Amino acid sequence: MAGDMNRRQFMRAMLATGMTAATATSVADMAQAAAPQRGGTFRIGKGHGQTTDTMNPGTAENGYMVNLLQSYHGYLTEVAPDGSLAAGVAESWEAQNGGKTWVFELRPGVTFHNGKDVTPEDVVASVNHHRGENSTSAAKPLLSALTDVRADGKSRVVFELEAGNADFPFVMSDYHIPVGLSEDGSVDWKTGIGCGAYRLDNFEPGVRADLSRYGDHWDLNNRAFFDSAEIISVTDTNARTSGFITGDFDAIDRMDLKTVDRIKQNSGVTVHSVPGTQHFTFEMMCTVDPYTDANLRLALKWAIDRQELVDKILFGYGAVGNDHPIGQGQRFYNSEMEQRSYDPDKARHYLKKAGMESVSIELLAADAAFAGAVDAATLYQNSAAKAGIDITPVRVPNDGYWTDVWNVKPFTAVYWGGRPVEDLMFSTAYQSGVPWNGTRWSNERFDELLIAARAELETEKRREMYYEMQEILSNDGGLIAPMFASYVFGTRDKVGVPETFASNWDMDGERCVERWWFS
Template identity: 80%
Template structure:
């Protein structure tokens, strides 16, 4: 149970209690006035302060990025979109779901109908009140035959969305979905301003904690605090922010070491011990759902053959990659996208090990004695992706598989290489619930199914599990889905990587970081502060 003093300290730090009230309450617990005053000083010194401009270097971003939230696909854009946009719901640092633009919601008809009540007097950055019509237009941006949004499959079961008065939106689904409120937290689905029934995403007007002042794709974005936001007591402590796209790890780290940057993501793990020893720098490691993968297109030869896919899965030394690419900042993966800390992780599925003999066996089952294939990789995929491809090349050679690493350009990797070439290195941030991850990238025919894998049994289970309210029945279905991806899919998931990022020591940080995305759920701009 949390000690009463800790609760009082939290209330003082967040401003829900005055110093005088804190002193009176602490003294009442038997602590002396002098000791209570000292504690108050410490809490006030560590409490979030307002002011300053934070400069963040991200190892993502490309010149082809746009403000269209439906097509965003890298960490830079996730951070940017969540900084100036508002969302119906948000994933809190502890993984729970909390209100955003919607202040409350409830389900009916076994999860087939969801009713969301919007926050009152909530406005966009230009002063326009957020209305149900804005929500409806924002949702419909991801629906319909012409939609190119990666969120389209997440809303495939949505039959209708309608207004019910000035502050209520009703979602009617074709089948029940116990996790539907989590769907509306997805970074692709912000609440944008509507015009003539369509969302206007090009102007950069949002309703988030920061306003977007400038955006140069692949270079930088500049933001300033939205002083009319509903939750300024708990977020948006910086006056402004500079979000810089810096793919080169050495350049990012140099900026952090010299003080030109206040925070960076994707630290170079090869040199992390030197970074740790540098004065004024803090290194943070957060386990989460992030996984680094190699994806085979199951519709392109030779990957159409299940045995060839299995040969490639047995031909990779997972532990070697964790040791030499992640330097221990992660764990081995098991060729599916669900992390060990997630609710329905299949702990009963045997861990696939490096086994050249089994790889060679499946290669022969595919009618081959040897095979030569190209593997596309770039640092834009994940730090060390090219090195990982070389290590994979060495381990696969023992099974008669010749892998040829192809170093691709960083700029344009996500538009010209991933989801285009048949065998590529990929990173995934994961999703807070299993349904979102599977619906985004593994359901047959969805835009981000980079493996082009299609399995009727998997698709059936996905729909059934989504509507199932019995926890144990859902578990068994998600267990089977992970096994299907593991045994039949085009995914090689050798490692789950911790989020490792660095900050200057003048950056104030919360007690715990979110683990659904890098840098505190990619909400560092609104959750951090300067001490």
């Protein structure tokens, strides 16, 4: 980061290259101006958030809460902008016993916002918050192979697993699993006390959150440049866009792709597009008729015009999907699979194999699912009609969508931010019986491969397993994943941003509050 080099070092470096003192001074001044500056209140308009949101990290399920949690909480590990794993509250970790044992060493000097030191006991309680028979946490399946977690001395935490897991340190970066303040072995998430770069001063679910820099954070040289931040929930796309253009917001996410070219013409704004793991989907519950029939599910997959959705919903800011959640840039993406395309004849063929000449179904959607979800459902209706499939799009309210519609109704529009490694994505949403398996799909072979691939340390063997898992899910699962969407967000020109954005979530991995600054 430019701020790591002081003015004297910069001058020496420039003079060593033969530049004159005057020129070096000028360049140094420009470098100083471009370096992250401290100060100001950063205002974000987020296209997510609902009145049912809580500060319980285990049940958070939308981009608003991901951004908020990562702003005031600290995590053992973090996903860096280049997709690698970076140290967080833990300064190091090592595998033992073939990856069945992981030992994390905590960073000294990390404190909670009330001044208390972060201890191994806090980590143990934070992890156990997501375990147990009565846990409703979305992180529960990620920790299902964990047999024991214990404190070992004043700075060490030991995790014992049923089998080896080469990706376990990535699990600890999941936004559901922050290091929380504990008392008597339990974490009280309602206090809003974290150990992140910002304090949580105010939280009004579905409305706003107010944050201020925590002056004793361990890494203030590299983050938390804003004095404070306001994260505002504005699910209405027009209102969010208007607030951005008028300067009420310094940054917004989920830009209206229909008008993004016009927005670019406004002075003082910049639009950013970042390809990543985000995918927009339609999910069928495989336990509810008619979706119990695998042939009917295939008929619906062949009846959608993927390229049309990329062109008309994403306006080119994305790529077609192949009915699984692994992105083209990920390590074990199956590049050998045939790309499914729009084919009404094949759709009708599988419909007949399901014993049907035609079928009528409802598809529930809202902009809370993704911008343009209702329009996407209408396009799907038109393409599916040519195969004898009658889809009726049903617009439902944005507020409460993630509690009353998704994972409740049998056919819904959904967005997923993806996960940095394949195991986390599959374990979160497609393993049999996990809370966020909205399709209720269950496949014995898939589950076997998931466990085996997690423990396999040889890269090529893991690749073969993940390839097969993508094929199984694409051909048998209840997921229709027609498109991978780039993250498209906007910043006012006074907002300074790094050269590289993280692509694991929107807005720089949903860490814009701690990574960006006012220039």
